[in-house]
Amino acid sequence: MSDRGEVYLSLVAASRNDEHGGNLLGRMQAFVSGFLEQCKRFNISSELVLVEWNPPADRPRLKEVLKWSVDGPCSVRIIEVPADVHTRFKYAKALPLYQMIAKNVGIRRARGRFVLATNIDILISDELAAFLGGQKLERGRMYRIDRHDAMSGVPARASVEEMLAYCRTHLIRVNAREGTFTVTPEGERALAKEDLVVPALKDQSTPARPGVLFGLGWYAVEKYSRQEPFRWAGPRAELLLDDAGGQAAMLHLDVEPGPGTAGAPLDLAVSGADGNLLTELTLTVRSKVRLPLTAPVPSRLFFETRNGGHPAGVDPRVLNFRVFRVEYRRGANRVLSVKPIGFGARMKSLVGVVDHAVEKLATGGERVEVTVPVSRRMRAMFNSYLWLRRIDPGPVVEGTPATRLPIPPLFLHTNGCGDFTMMAREHWFDLRGYAEFDLFSMNIDSLLCVTAHHGGAVETILEDPMRIYHIEHGTGSGWTPEGQAKLFDRLTAAGIEWLENDEVLRWAAQMNRLETPILFNRENWGMVDWELPETRL
Numbered sequence: 001m002s003d004r005g006e007v008y009l010s011l012v013a014a015s016r017n018d019e020h021g022g023n024l025l026g027r028m029q030a031f032v033s034g035f036l037e038q039c040k041r042f043n044i045s046s047e048l049v050l051v052e053w054n055p056p057a058d059r060p061r062l063k064e065v066l067k068w069s070v071d072g073p074c075s076v077r078i079i080e081v082p083a084d085v086h087t088r089f090k091y092a093k094a095l096p097l098y099q100m101i102a103k104n105v106g107i108r109r110a111r112g113r114f115v116l117a118t119n120i121d122i123l124i125s126d127e128l129a130a131f132l133g134g135q136k137l138e139r140g141r142m143y144r145i146d147r148h149d150a151m152s153g154v155p156a157r158a159s160v161e162e163m164l165a166y167c168r169t170h171l172i173r174v175n176a177r178e179g180t181f182t183v184t185p186e187g188e189r190a191l192a193k194e195d196l197v198v199p200a201l202k203d204q205s206t207p208a209r210p211g212v213l214f215g216l217g218w219y220a221v222e223k224y225s226r227q228e229p230f231r232w233a234g235p236r237a238e239l240l241l242d243d244a245g246g247q248a249a250m251l252h253l254d255v256e257p258g259p260g261t262a263g264a265p266l267d268l269a270v271s272g273a274d275g276n277l278l279t280e281l282t283l284t285v286r287s288k289v290r291l292p293l294t295a296p297v298p299s300r301l302f303f304e305t306r307n308g309g310h311p312a313g314v315d316p317r318v319l320n321f322r323v324f325r326v327e328y329r330r331g332a333n334r335v336l337s338v339k340p341i342g343f344g345a346r347m348k349s350l351v352g353v354v355d356h357a358v359e360k361l362a363t364g365g366e367r368v369e370v371t372v373p374v375s376r377r378m379r380a381m382f383n384s385y386l387w388l389r390r391i392d393p394g395p396v397v398e399g400t401p402a403t404r405l406p407i408p409p410l411f412l413h414t415n416g417c418g419d420f421t422m423m424a425r426e427h428w429f430d431l432r433g434y435a436e437f438d439l440f441s442m443n444i445d446s447l448l449c450v451t452a453h454h455g456g457a458v459e460t461i462l463e464d465p466m467r468i469y470h471i472e473h474g475t476g477s478g479w480t481p482e483g484q485a486k487l488f489d490r491l492t493a494a495g496i497e498w499l500e501n502d503e504v505l506r507w508a509a510q511m512n513r514l515e516t517p518i519l520f521n522r523e524n525w526g527m528v529d530w531e532l533p534e535t536r537l
Contacts, residue, residue, distance in 0.1 A: 108526025
């Protein structure tokens with residue numbers, strides 16, 4: 001309970017007045033003003049719990065430099081973790097803010113029925129604010145959402161409508177379960193520099209256009225060694241066609257079954273945007289598929305694997321099939337055809353996997369599994385190739401029941417999870433918050449999601465038009481695809497360690513095997529034994 005009655009939602013974030021990432025106060029003002037205004041508009045019974053960690057001695061406190069409007073249903077509490085507490089940590093001199101431990105401080109003291117752990121440069125869409133105001137959250141769930149990254153010029157002193165309008169029209173990338181993708185001006189996932197789409201030529205006077213974009217359900221472009229690029233697909237993969245409603249067309253696909261079918265032929269259903277089934281395919285090997293599309297051409301196609309979903313060894317992803325080439329030809333309308341690709345091309349796919357494995361082993365990496373189903377004849381040739389390369393193929397796992405395959409960690413949506421993880425307060429307390437490792441915050445948020453899942457919190461992803469927008473910060477100040485190398489170089493130079501993603505996957509596999517969460521903190525997590533100064537605005 002709070003001074004204003006029961007609190008439905010506690011929003012917890014951590015910061016300090018040090019200009020981390022550039023224009024920190026501007027990004028933070030947008031976050032504070034936006035959420036407080038939306039709480040008024042959508043009647044969100046809430047509190048903003050801001051943990052001010054290790055405040056710089058030569059700068060004013062956040063309560064003094066930010067403008068606050070607290071006349072609505074959201075109260076504001078600022079909890080301070082003084083510098084003398086911060087100095088007790090191993091990397092205190094090089095790491096001024098322990099983000100996850102700071103969030104634990106706020107979570108431990110939160111009063112809301114539900115707690116949303118987030119960051120100080122986030123804006124939420126009106127649709128998400130309305131959902132929160134409707135008090136439709138359920139216990140037993142872990143709520144996650146895609147993070148949309150917007151350019152840094154968000155007008156922090158403008159209205160929330162103007163800030164959100166800027167974000168919608170100045171998107172950089174989206175961080176989804178399948179990966180991080182740059183976006184088109186319309187907000188769709190853009191093609192990579194080296195992608196699989198053959199540009200389509202509408203007529204001689206019109207420049208070639210891709211004609212196709214990869215939507216939900218597709219992973220990022222991959223490439224083994226010097227082999228051709230490809231994309232893996234999950235249980236339901238979406239293709240976007242830019243000539244919707246137009247004349248008949250033909251879609252050419254180079255498709256190969258993946259380990260998600262556990263060695264069985266791939267049963268693939270193709271449907272349109274309206275959900276109507278267009279065709280069904282059965283593929284046993286890599287094949288060229290010609291799929292006719294009658295007029296009016298649908299705006300989206302969905303490829304759904306009827307018999308997929310089996311684990312792919314140590315890879316947590318569901319890899320039902322992959323494509324090597326996509327071409328959208330307008331005007332053609334012939335019959336459906338499926339033509340197996342020659343043995344040599346299929347063997348080339350396997351050689352690419354082997355080359356990838358060799359590179360991993362040569363650099364001290366762990367053994368990787370072959371993720372392409374093969375016949376006995378192909379396996380014999382494959383083993384001969386391994387023998388020539390002086391590689392032990394290891395035990396053969398036949399593609400029969402999934403129970404005979406290694407148990408992988410569940411493929412949870414951990415991409416950008418530090419910016420939005422929401423659960424009932426008792427779930428946070430049962431798990432004892434984030435693991436309080438004396439490390440940089442990288443991947444500790446992912447470990448929390450894994451622990452929450454094995455603690456019984458069912459992952460629930462909030463979908464469009466509900467969004468969070470992340471205001472872009474300086475390169476290397478936090479993780480971005482472009483700034484990853486700079487961030488890790490900075491941490492390495494400072495001697496700061498972090499939790500590797502492979503370590504998270506190993507913990508996840510252990511929890512999966514034991515069917516129980518692993519708690520990393522003692523009962524005094526969140527500095528509950530400390531009397532920390534608190535200011536209520």
